[in-house]
Amino acid sequence: MVMGATASKLEKALGDQFPEGERYFGLENFGNTCYCNSVLQALYFCIPFREQLLEYYSNNKNVAEVDENLLTCLADLFNQINSSKKKTGVIAPKRFVQRVKKQNELFRSYMHQDAHEFLNFLLNELVDILEKEGNDINDSPGTSSQAEQNANGPVHLRENGAKKEPLLTWVHKSFQGILTNETRCLRCETVTARDETFLDLSLDIEQNSSITSCLKNFSSTETLNAEDKFFCDKCCSLQEAQKRMKIKKPPNVLVIHLKRFKYIEQLGRYKKLSYRVVFPLELKLSNTVENADSEYSLFAVVVHVGSGPNHGHYISLVKSHNHWLFFDDENVEMMDESHVQTFFGSAQEYSSNTDHGYILFYENLSVGN
Amino acid sequence: MASPSSSMNPPTPALKTYFKSPEGRYKLQYEKTHPAGLLHYSHGKSVSQLIIAYLKEKSASQGPSAPSTPSSSSVVKSAAARLFVGVNGTKTFSYGGTNGGSKVASGTSKFAGTFGAGSSSSPVAANYDGKGTYLIFNAGDTLFISDLNSSDKDPIKAIHFSSSNPLCHSFDSEAKDGHDLLIGLQSGDIYTVSLRQQLQDLDGDGIFVVAHADGNLYVYEKSKDGAVDPSFPAIKDPTQFAVAHARSSRSNPTIRWHICQGSINSMSFSIDGTYLATVGRDGYLRVFDYYKERLFCGGKSYYGALLCCAWSPDGKYILIGGEDDLVQVWSMDARKIVACGEGHNSWVSGVAFDSYWSAPNSDGNSDGTEENAVYRFGSVGQDTRLLLWDLEMDEIVVPQRYNPHGGSPTLSSGSHSSAHWDSTPSIGTLQPPPSMRDVPKLSPLSAHRVHVEPLSGLIFTRESVVTICREGHIKIWARPGDGDVSEANSDAGFTTATAKDRHVTAPSVKVNGSSYKLTASNFIRN
Numbered sequence: 036m037v038m039g040a041t042a043s044k045l046e047k048a049l050g051d052q053f054p055e056g057e058r059y060f061g062l063e064n065f066g067n068t069c070y071c072n073s074v075l076q077a078l079y080f081c082i083p084f085r086e087q088l089l090e091y092y093s094n095n096k097n098v099a100e101v102d103e104n105l106l107t108c109l110a111d112l113f114n115q116i117n118s119s120k121k122k123t124g125v126i127a128p129k130r131f132v133q134r135v136k137k138q139n140e141l142f143r144s145y146m147h148q149d150a151h152e153f154l155n156f157l158l159n160e161l162v163d164i165l166e167k168e169g170n171d172i173n174d175s176p177g178t179s180s181q182a183e184q185n186a187n188g189p190v191h192l193r194e195n196g197a198k199k200e201p202l203l204t205w206v207h208k209s210f211q212g213i214l215t216n217e218t219r220c221l222r223c224e225t226v227t228a229r230d231e232t233f234l235d236l237s238l239d240i241e242q243n244s245s246i247t248s249c250l251k252n253f254s255s256t257e258t259l260n261a262e263d264k265f266f267c268d269k270c271c272s273l274q275e276a277q278k279r280m281k282i283k284k285p286p287n288v289l290v291i292h293l294k295r296f297k298y299i300e301q302l303g304r305y306k307k308l309s310y311r312v313v314f315p316l317e318l319k320l321s322n323t324v325e326n327a328d329s330e331y332s333l334f335a336v337v338v339h340v341g342s343g344p345n346h347g348h349y350i351s352l353v354k355s356h357n358h359w360l361f362f363d364d365e366n367v368e369m370m371d372e373s374h375v376q377t378f379f380g381s382a383q384e385y386s387s388n389t390d391h392g393y394i395l396f397y398e399n400l401s402v403g404n
Numbered sequence: 405m406a407s408p409s410s411s412m413n414p415p416t417p418a419l420k421t422y423f424k425s426p427e428g429r430y431k432l433q434y435e436k437t438h439p440a441g442l443l444h445y446s447h448g449k450s451v452s453q454l455i456i457a458y459l460k461e462k463s464a465s466q467g468p469s470a471p472s473t474p475s476s477s478s479v480v481k482s483a484a485a486r487l488f489v490g491v492n493g494t495k496t497f498s499y500g501g502t503n504g505g506s507k508v509a510s511g512t513s514k515f516a517g518t519f520g521a522g523s524s525s526s527p528v529a530a531n532y533d534g535k536g537t538y539l540i541f542n543a544g545d546t547l548f549i550s551d552l553n554s555s556d557k558d559p560i561k562a563i564h565f566s567s568s569n570p571l572c573h574s575f576d577s578e579a580k581d582g583h584d585l586l587i588g589l590q591s592g593d594i595y596t597v598s599l600r601q602q603l604q605d606l607d608g609d610g611i612f613v614v615a616h617a618d619g620n621l622y623v624y625e626k627s628k629d630g631a632v633d634p635s636f637p638a639i640k641d642p643t644q645f646a647v648a649h650a651r652s653s654r655s656n657p658t659i660r661w662h663i664c665q666g667s668i669n670s671m672s673f674s675i676d677g678t679y680l681a682t683v684g685r686d687g688y689l690r691v692f693d694y695y696k697e698r699l700f701c702g703g704k705s706y707y708g709a710l711l712c713c714a715w716s717p718d719g720k721y722i723l724i725g726g727e728d729d730l731v732q733v734w735s736m737d738a739r740k741i742v743a744c745g746e747g748h749n750s751w752v753s754g755v756a757f758d759s760y761w762s763a764p765n766s767d768g769n770s771d772g773t774e775e776n777a778v779y780r781f782g783s784v785g786q787d788t789r790l791l792l793w794d795l796e797m798d799e800i801v802v803p804q805r806y807n808p809h810g811g812s813p814t815l816s817s818g819s820h821s822s823a824h825w826d827s828t829p830s831i832g833t834l835q836p837p838p839s840m841r842d843v844p845k846l847s848p849l850s851a852h853r854v855h856v857e858p859l860s861g862l863i864f865t866r867e868s869v870v871t872i873c874r875e876g877h878i879k880i881w882a883r884p885g886d887g888d889v890s891e892a893n894s895d896a897g898f899t900t901a902t903a904k905d906r907h908v909t910a911p912s913v914k915v916n917g918s919s920y921k922l923t924a925s926n927f928i929r930n
Contacts, residue, residue, distance in 0.1 A: 241749070243788050243858055247729045248749040311858065313751055313786055315708035315727035317687065321840065328839065330707060373617075373667075382788075382857045382874070 054356035061365035063127040073349035077335035165204035212286035220267040235290035254322030311380035331397035423852035428884025436878035452876035457575040459536040543876025615668035622657035683710035703835030717759040725752025747848040750787035754861040784859035
């Protein structure tokens with residue numbers, strides 16, 4: 036009943052603007068599990084990801100207890116929220132959190148954890164499970180109850196045998212982008228390009244800068260010389276070279292991690308950078324190989340609250356159906372869009388403001404066009 | 405060894421007390437601020453804004469001109485308090501078209517937008533004699549008035565608001581009734597105040613416009629009382645521009661312009677009061693024919709909200725800046741973006757033309773048409789820096805006009821990506837975001853970190869550049885004196901050549917990552 040009272044507050048605030056079929060649920064904290072809760076909320080409101088996961092759930096309803104894994108636990112949790120009769124409330128992600136702790140000893144303690152590390156672990160784990168399932172299906176054709184996963188291009192996968200290409204799962208389809216590392220030998224001018232995939236971009240940050248500027252720095256040209264020369268295949272020797280990273284394929288969901296936790300050698304420990312880094316609600320990538328100009332829109336922010344890396348709290352800001360919501364473990368509140376700017380950081384080092392945007396989630400608006 | 409705090413962070417270079425430009429050094433003359441310890445609770449909520457007020461001396465013909473109003477020194481008069489309570493808060497406003505349909509010569513309606521005052525080269529400037537020029541800025545819950553020409557750091561007057569924080573303000577030197585200062589509060593309330601009365605001494609018509617965070621702009625008549633409940637029809641489609649006149653003739657505000665969804669962040673009247681430019685959360689610059697109440701032209705930012713706008717003194721160009729870190733130049737003739745300035749490392753929060761700037765040797769050309777005009781402008785950003793730029797218009801305009809190849813990239817108007825380079829968009833339409841490949845790039849002449857905090861505005865005066873940061877600290881940078889020029893020229897560290905060579909100061913264009921000076925032929929090939 037107590038929950039009912041807080042729940043109705045949000046429902047009242049939204050009134051008849053409460054989006055149809057949408058659910059806003061807080062997540063219970065089991066002792067420093069806010070790193071997990073904040074990331075889960077951001078992922079739940081990543082609509083392509085949620086839809087795929089719910090579809091996975093309906094295709095795998097009858098999985099026996101023994102086959103339980105992180106993916107089925109997450110699918111269960113999302114389904115529990117999505118199919119709830121009530122529009123708002125609190126859910127305890129107990130099974131999911133237990134599974135995380137079972138799987139990875141890093142997250143087993145009650146210590147403060149890094150939300151970005153958790154996101155990384157979770158996405159990679161999901162990819163592993165899906166790839167494994169995809170391969171199993173291919174090894175035993177005919178039993179495919181999941182036709183759409185076969186459609187993900189597994190045909191040549193069998194032909195190539197051991198040297199098979201990795202399966203492109205729906206997790207990849209949402210989050211994966213391709214970076215190309217272009218190195219130009221300053222002697223022969225040959226450009227060597229090497230591609231690598233990413234699920235998120237980790238950016239170095241500077242005081243009083245913008246995400247646009249951090250992305251520019253990420254792609255800025257670096258000269259390899261002195262100790263750090265480049266082995267040019269054409270010159271067959273070490274040469275001075277210029278290197279730069281460009282985005283070859285922009286992802287559908289762009290996850291940007293701000294490197295706010297920096298290792299300070301003199302101190303022998305990590306320190307939190309409270310720099311003010313402004314992030315616009317709309318963004319375009321200018322560091323692409325083709326001038327694609329695809330436009331992104333911010334839909335979630337994981338915020339680190341606190342002055343140091345080893346303690347503090349995580350909350351998340353989420354945009355759903357043009358409303359901004361504030362998720363703090365069990366609590367869910369409406370939030371004005373203009374309030375997002377209070378999470379940019381501090382323009383000066385010592386400030387009472389310790390709530391800083393840490394992981395940004397942007398969706399590509401041109402997807403499907 | 406270094407102290408722990410300095411070893412933990414890369415040392416921040418100390419702020420200098422000058423910055424260089426091709427014409428010489430701008431020196432920090434003095435600073436203005438407010439009592440310390442004022443801002444603790446309002447961090448991040450209200451941003452300090454700055455305007456300049458030139459209080460004219462009373463002309464002798466007007467006689468003793470004792471204030472006809474009882475000098476009850478009643479400080480504020482609530483103009484429309486009841487109307488706007490509960491709205492998201494006033495964003496910006498502007499005195500406009502005071503003499504309704506008047507021409508340029510009237511010298512009215514000079515005060516546009518939050519920072520328009522400085523960019524107006526009005527005939528009134530003759531009164532600028534070092535007396536009666538005031539800086540007005542807000543910080544926290546207080547509005548401060550400071551004498552520009554006094555080196556005293558502290559404000560001479562503070563107006564404290566107990567109910568809500570002041571966010572924006574505007575000044576009209578032509579206000580005959582003495583209510584020359586408008587103050588907008590976070591609560592959405594608006595106050596009109598007599599600055600003259602506030603400061604010393606003191607007839608009245610005119611209108612003013614107020615823009616709000618809900619995308620509406622209201623026109624007020626100063627002669628009417630604001631107490632009557634205005635009645636406007638409900639907004640049918642919030643995405644559509646619509647002008648509604650109040651149903652009751654007694655209503656004040658008299659007109660509502662619904663401009664866009666989301667906040668209007670800044671607005672500015674052209675010097676003659678004909679056009680009104682607005683920029684907002686939706687990323688669009690809109691230029692309205694103010695008297696016809698119609699959209700004249702406009703276009704979208706590269707991405708993100710636009711935060712500031714300013715007119716050139718001749719009304720031909722508009723500067724816009726915003727969350728794409730760019731300073732863009734909009735041409736009223738071409739009705740599109742004609743140049744794009746890259747140089748800020750964060751959002752651009754203030755832009756202004758330097759109307760006191762005259763290009764060196766600009767009269768030395770035999771073909772001396774106006775198109776060769778060089779414009780100087782400045783921009784400030786959340787990167788704590790002040791950037792100065794030159795815009796040489798013949799080089800920007802010519803490529804379009806004498807395009808021998810008959811077409812640079814042209815896409816259909818339905819396309820999302822590009823501006824037309826061989827056609828002028830029709831009147832009354834909004835342009836899509838410019839394609840960065842097609843727009844000539846500008847590089848700043850100089851870039852200097854001038855404050856510790858992110859900046860929120862700048863104003864050019866005849867003698868100085870005035871900058872203000874979000875926390876309400878002001879710096880006044882004296883323009884280079886004659887003796888400073890040679891000093892700048894001999895400075896090896898300064899990469900841009902002297903301003904005496906007109907062509908060197910031309911904006912450079914950046915195409916495909918390589919930077920070179922913009923020339924007509926280069927541009928056409930692209």
